[in-house]
Amino acid sequence: MKITVRTTEKADVPAIYNLVKQLAVFEKEPDAVINTVDAMIKDGFGPNKIFDSFVAETEGKIIGMAVFYWSYSTWKGRYIYLDDLIVDESYRRSGAGKLLFDAVHQFAKDHNANQFRWHVLDWNAPAISFYKKYPTTFDPSWITCKIEKENL
Numbered sequence: 011m012k013i014t015v016r017t018t019e020k021a022d023v024p025a026i027y028n029l030v031k032q033l034a035v036f037e038k039e040p041d042a043v044i045n046t047v048d049a050m051i052k053d054g055f056g057p058n059k060i061f062d063s064f065v066a067e068t069e070g071k072i073i074g075m076a077v078f079y080w081s082y083s084t085w086k087g088r089y090i091y092l093d094d095l096i097v098d099e100s101y102r103r104s105g106a107g108k109l110l111f112d113a114v115h116q117f118a119k120d121h122n123a124n125q126f127r128w129h130v131l132d133w134n135a136p137a138i139s140f141y142k143k144y145p146t147t148f149d150p151s152w153i154t155c156k157i158e159k160e161n162l
Contacts, residue, residue, distance in 0.1 A: 011068050015109045018063040018075065023050050025072035026065065029096040036099070037131065044159065064113045066097065066106040073101040076110040078117070081127075089125035090118040107140060115144075129154060 018026065027047045034043045053060050054077075066074035074097035081091045092114055097106045118126040130137045138148075 011104060013066050013068045013073070013104060013106050013109055015064050015066050015113045018054065018065050020051055020055050022065050022072055022075075023047050023054065026050065026063065026075045026077075029072075029075050029098060030094065032099065033094060033096045061093070062117070064110055066110050068101070068104075068106075073098045073104070074106040074110055076114050078114050080123075083125070087124045088122075089127055090114065090121075090123045092126070092128035095128075102136075111140075111144075 024047050027045075027050060030045065031040075031043055034040050052058075054063060061077050061079040063075055063077045065072045074095070076095045077093045078090050079093065080088060082088055092111075095107060095110055095114075097104070097110070115126055130141060132138075141148075
């Protein structure tokens with residue numbers, strides 16, 4: 011099976027959205043996704059785009075995606091934050107995840123980012139094992155904090 015990774019196009023967004031919904035089920039939060047295809051198109055394309063993304067495909071079918079964006083640290087400066095990397099369940103262990111991760115990693119290098127960050131759920135052993143193949147620092151001293159939309 012030949013897998014290619016490329017920059018996402020608008021026409022890919024419905025397939026990406028389906029992967030997001032699949033991830034929500036995997037993470038035991040099937041009703042937590044409030045984003046929409048239209049919002050993803052607005053936010054990922056055009057003059058006010060706020061994220062970048064790559065897709066992995068085989069035989070014309072999108073089987074994975076990585077969504078990332080620039081962020082800033084007062085200590086580290088500009089960095090790339092990988093928001094989600096998702097591979098369709100039936101294509102896991104195909105190498106698609108590695109290709110996507112490597113593409114974002116290369117993007118960070120090519121654009122002179124000072125850091126490449128992401129989160130992983132503490133119970134997601136396969137993902138943690140995958141990330142251990144890279145020179146990753148797992149930082150247990152930080153706690154993710156957030157205020158949800160309904161409380162803003």
